[in-house]
Amino acid sequence: MKFAEPQTLKKISSLINAKYVGDDNFQIEGINEIHRVKKGEIVFVDHPKYYDKALQSAASVVLINKKIACSPEKALIISDDPFRDFNLINAHFRKFEPQKEMISPDVLIGENTIIQPNVYIGKQVKIGSNCIIFSNVTLQDYTEIGDNVIIQSGTVIGGDGFYYKNRGTHYDRLKSVGNVKIEDNVEIGSNCTVDRGVTSTTTIGEGSKLDNLIQVGHDTVIGKKCLIASQVGIAGCCNIKDEVVIWGQVGIASSLTIGNKAVILAQSGVSKNLENKKTYFGSPADESKKVMKELAIIKRLAHKK
Amino acid sequence: MKFAEPQTLKKISSLINAKYVGDDNFQIEGINEIHRVKKGEIVFVDHPKYYDKALQSAASVVLINKKIACSPEKALIISDDPFRDFNLINAHFRKFEPQKEMISPDVLIGENTIIQPNVYIGKQVKIGSNCIIFSNVTLQDYTEIGDNVIIQSGTVIGGDGFYYKNRGTHYDRLKSVGNVKIEDNVEIGSNCTVDRGVTSTTTIGEGSKLDNLIQVGHDTVIGKKCLIASQVGIAGCCNIKDEVVIWGQVGIASSLTIGNKAVILAQSGVSKNLENKKTYFGSPADESKKVMKELAIIKRLAHKK
Amino acid sequence: MKFAEPQTLKKISSLINAKYVGDDNFQIEGINEIHRVKKGEIVFVDHPKYYDKALQSAASVVLINKKIACSPEKALIISDDPFRDFNLINAHFRKFEPQKEMISPDVLIGENTIIQPNVYIGKQVKIGSNCIIFSNVTLQDYTEIGDNVIIQSGTVIGGDGFYYKNRGTHYDRLKSVGNVKIEDNVEIGSNCTVDRGVTSTTTIGEGSKLDNLIQVGHDTVIGKKCLIASQVGIAGCCNIKDEVVIWGQVGIASSLTIGNKAVILAQSGVSKNLENKKTYFGSPADESKKVMKELAIIKRLAHKK
The missing domain is CATH 2.160.10.10 (Hexapeptide repeat proteins)
Incomplete structure (x- = not known):
C-alpha cells in the first residue's frame, strides 16, 4: 500500500511508540509484505529465521523485534511486536469504516x-x-x-x-x-x-x-x-x-x-x-x-x- | 434457442452480410450448438475436422467457413468467421439489456x-x-x-x-x-x-x-x-x-x-x-x-x- | 430443538394422530436427531436396524414405526411413518414463514x-x-x-x-x-x-x-x-x-x-x-x-x- 503522501521515519515510529534506527526525516512511501515489498516501503519481520530475507529485500524500512546491524541505506523500527504494529500502521492509513450506501458515492x-x-x-x-x-x-x-x-x-x-x-x-x-x-x-x-x-x-x-x-x-x-x-x-x-x-x-x-x-x-x-x-x-x-x-x-x- | 417466429435463409444471411446456398425462403426456426441442435435450426462449424459432424447433425442450416457439398435438405450460410457470426445472430435475437428493477416486471x-x-x-x-x-x-x-x-x-x-x-x-x-x-x-x-x-x-x-x-x-x-x-x-x-x-x-x-x-x-x-x-x-x-x-x-x- | 415450553406426550401424539406408550402427562422438552438427542427429547427411528440405537440413546421419547418393549423411563409414539411425523412435529413448532423485511425486526x-x-x-x-x-x-x-x-x-x-x-x-x-x-x-x-x-x-x-x-x-x-x-x-x-x-x-x-x-x-x-x-x-x-x-x-x- 502506498501512502497518500510520503511519511517520515520519526512520524511512523511515533504512531506505534517505537524506537528507530535512521534519520528522523528518512522518507517512507508505503508499507508492504515481504512477497511484494518495493523500495521506499516498510516490511515487517518477527522471526530470526526471516531476518536476512527482510534485510536483503527491496524494503527501505524493516519493522523488526530486535536491533540488528543493517545496511546504511535502510532504516529500522524496533518493536516488541512487529505483527501487531504492522496492523496498527495499516489501520492508521486505511481504517475500515462502515458504509451506508449500496454504492459508495466516490466510485x-x-x-x-x-x-x-x-x-x-x-x-x-x-x-x-x-x-x-x-x-x-x-x-x-x-x-x-x-x-x-x-x-x-x-x-x-x-x-x-x-x-x-x-x-x-x-x-x-x-x-x-x-x-x-x-x-x-x-x-x-x-x-x-x-x-x-x-x-x-x-x-x-x-x-x-x-x-x-x-x-x-x-x-x-x-x-x-x-x-x-x-x-x-x-x-x-x-x-x-x-x-x-x-x-x-x-x-x-x-x-x-x-x-x-x-x-x-x-x-x-x-x-x-x-x-x-x-x-x-x-x-x-x-x-x-x-x-x-x-x-x-x-x-x-x-x-x- | 427458438426464434419468436420463423426466419428466412435470406434474412438471416443478410443480418451478417453472408452468402448462402439454398432457397431464399428456406425456413429457419432457431439456432443451436452442435451438442443440442434440432431440425429447423442453424448450427455453426469453423474447423474442417468438424465439418462432417455438422453436416450430419440434425441441423437444417450450417453456418460454415467454406462452401462445400451438402444434402439438398440442408442449407449453408458461408461466413469468413462462423464463430463471430453465430454470436451476431444470437445477439440480434436475444440482446442483453441492462435491467433497473430487482425483479423484472414480466416475471x-x-x-x-x-x-x-x-x-x-x-x-x-x-x-x-x-x-x-x-x-x-x-x-x-x-x-x-x-x-x-x-x-x-x-x-x-x-x-x-x-x-x-x-x-x-x-x-x-x-x-x-x-x-x-x-x-x-x-x-x-x-x-x-x-x-x-x-x-x-x-x-x-x-x-x-x-x-x-x-x-x-x-x-x-x-x-x-x-x-x-x-x-x-x-x-x-x-x-x-x-x-x-x-x-x-x-x-x-x-x-x-x-x-x-x-x-x-x-x-x-x-x-x-x-x-x-x-x-x-x-x-x-x-x-x-x-x-x-x-x-x-x-x-x-x-x-x- | 427445544420447545418454547414443555409439552405432554398426549399433546404431541395428538398433533400427528398417533398412539403412544407412556403416561399422558409425560413431559417432553424438545425434539432432536439421533446424533445429538438429549434427555427430555423425542428422537425418530423407522428402520429395525436402528431400533436399538434409538432405544439406547439419551432420548426420552422414541417416535417409531412398531410397538416394541422399552425401558420404563422412556415413552414411545407409534407412527406408520416416523419420518413424515417428525417433519410434522417440527413444522408445528417452527413453521417457515416468508419474511418481507431485509432484516427481521426481532433481531x-x-x-x-x-x-x-x-x-x-x-x-x-x-x-x-x-x-x-x-x-x-x-x-x-x-x-x-x-x-x-x-x-x-x-x-x-x-x-x-x-x-x-x-x-x-x-x-x-x-x-x-x-x-x-x-x-x-x-x-x-x-x-x-x-x-x-x-x-x-x-x-x-x-x-x-x-x-x-x-x-x-x-x-x-x-x-x-x-x-x-x-x-x-x-x-x-x-x-x-x-x-x-x-x-x-x-x-x-x-x-x-x-x-x-x-x-x-x-x-x-x-x-x-x-x-x-x-x-x-x-x-x-x-x-x-x-x-x-x-x-x-x-x-x-x-x-x-
Missing part, C-alpha cells in the same frame, strides 16, 4: 458500463468502460477494474485475505488493506472469491477468463490470457504467469510460481513451482506423462492375471 | 410461491407454484422453474457459460443466449452456480436434489431423481441420466454421459462416460472395486515387512 | 457491530458486539453469533441441511428447524455455506477461522481455534475437535470425528475418524508419512531405469 464508472441491481461497491473503487457487473456482486474498497470486464453474479472481489499469526492462545489476523486489480478484457464467473492483497494488489491479468466458484488468494498475481476452470483454488502470494490453463478443481498452494503456458489438468494439487509449457497432473502434481506411467503400472500390478 | 410467478427479500429476477422468467426462492438468489433471463422447487440463498441460476475460442492473441466468448430449466420438485442448496445454455437449455430434472456450492455447466442435462452432494463440479454439455448419485467434490469433465443409477464416490474425477448402475471412484475415476484393489496393492507394496 | 444486535448494506437477517437472530457482517451475507432464522465475529460477503449461514429419505419414487426432505451458532472471535470468509442443524445446532467454536467457499454441513460441530482453508467441504454431523488444521479442498464425509490438533493436508478425502495430533493426506486419507511412502514406491516402480 468512478466508465462509459457504457452496466451495473445490474443489488451490486455493493465500496469506497474508492474504479470501474472502466464497457463493463457488465451482474447482480449480487460485491466490490470491496479500492478495487480497480479495467475496460470490457464482465463479473457475474455473486462474485466477491476484495474480501480480506486469510492470513493469521498463531499466538498460542488464539489466532491474530493480519488485516487486509491492499486491493484487487482486474485488468482489461477479464471475465469472471459466478460466486467466485478474489481476496484483496494484505498490503499489495491481487491482480488478474489482461484477457484472463475465470469460470465459476473459483478462489484467488490475497496478493496472488495471475498473468495475461490465462484460462481457469470452475472450482479452482489458488492460495495467496502465487505468481501465475501468462497463458496458463488450469482445469477444474485444481488446487495451488501458497507462494508458488506457475510458468508461462503451463497446463494443469483437472483436480491436480500443486505443491511446488511448475515449469513453462509443461502439462501437469495428480495430487501432488507432477508432469502428466510421468503420472500416467505411474497410473498404468498400478493398474498392471493390481489387475494382472 | 410469471405461480400460487403460493415465496420470494424472499433481495432476489434478482431477470426478464421472461417463469416460476411455478409452491416454490421458495431464498434471499440473495439470482435468476437470470429466461429461467424456467417448475412447481415445488426450493432454491437456497446465494445460488446463481442462468449465469453465462464458460465457452471461449482461442484467437491466438485473445479469447473470444461464445455469448450465452440459452436458458436454465429447473423441473418440478427440484431442490438446490446455497451458493450453487447453474449456467444457462449457450443456445440450448441447461436442465435439472424432476425431483433431483443438489447440495451447496455445486457447479453445473452450460447445456448440461441432469436427469430425474439425482442426488448431488456439496462442491460437485459438472462441466458443460454433460448428460447425467436418472437416479445418479454423486458424492462430494466430484468433478465431471465436459460432454460426458453418466448412466442411469451410476454412483460416483466422493472426490472422483470423471474423464470418460460411465455405465448404468456401477459405482466409480478415483481420479481419473474407474470402477470402485478395481480402484480399491489398486489402493490395496500399493499399501501392501509400501508397508510390507 | 438482537450488540454494541459496535457493523452490518454492511444488503445483508438478509431472518427471525430471532442474535448478533454479539464488535462484529462485522459484510454485504450480501444471509443469516437465516435463529442464527446465534457471538462477539468479535467477522463474516465476509456472500456467505450463507443457516441454509437448510441436505438430508433426504429415498421413498423409491422420490426423495423426501427432512426439514431443517435447528440453527447455527457461531462463537466469539470466529472469522468466516466469502461465499461459504454453513447449514443449520436439522433439529440441533451446527456450531463453529471460539476463535476458529474459515477461509472462502467452505461448506459446513448440518449439525456439524467445529471446535475451538481451528484453521480451515478455502474450498474445504465438511459433511453433516461431524465432530471436528479443537485446534484442527484443515488445508484447501479437503473433503470430510458425514458423521466423522477429527481428533484434537489433527492436521489434514490439502485435497485429502477423509472417510474415517482421525486421531489427535496426527497429520493425514490422500484420498482416501491416511497418515501422511504412510501415504508419502506409498507415493515414493509408485514413483520408483514406474520410473526405474
